[in-house]
């Protein structure tokens with residue numbers, strides 16, 4: 282291989298390596314096998330602000346999105362919930378509220394039918410996904426700072442309260458949302474994704490782990506126990 286070919290090859294690997302996908306999911310009854318390679322292959326490698334359908338977001342969707350953000354904000358008032366995020370100063374945020382508001386105000390928490398990589402959500406059981414490095418915002422120093430993009434699945438349980446088997450998500454036991462109403466579930470989904478964005482909970486990509494959602498459930502359980510009880 283020529284040097285420049287090797288160089289390009291290494292650059293490509295480096296770009297792919299910084300992309301991770303994590304999701305809030307419920308164990309799916311129907312799961313289509315889809316390799317992570319495929320998801321990465323179609324990632325727009327140069328786009329810092331991938332085209333989402335957020336601009337066409339209907340007013341109703343905006344309202345539901347805002348409800349979740351408000352619910353998350355309320356739960357974060359609990360000290361032990363805020364403590365899940367640890368010290369945010371290295372990430373450039375003063376408090377968890379600064380983090381939440383920055384993400385909300387910069388369209389880094391959005392709803393769509395595609396995630397930030399342009400991939401379709403597997404099914405209604407995927408509440409949201411967070412993709413690292415796909416967004417940005419101007420920080421307090423006036424510097425453009427890289428950020429994750431959180432996309433709430435517009436067809437998922439966050440909006441419809443229904444899972445792929447048409448059961449109501451509030452009736453599902455032992456999978457991270459037990460005992461919560463829709464307001465709590467929405468807040469929990471957003472906190473879960475913000476924790477991914479800050480790298481505070483393990484990556485729980487089902488495609489990567491092939492664990493039938495076990496790690497995602499563990500992450501959701503942590504949020505439920507700490508922030509909603």
Ligand SMILES: [Zn+2]
Pocket residue numbers: 303304305306473477485497500
């Ligand atoms: Zn997750």
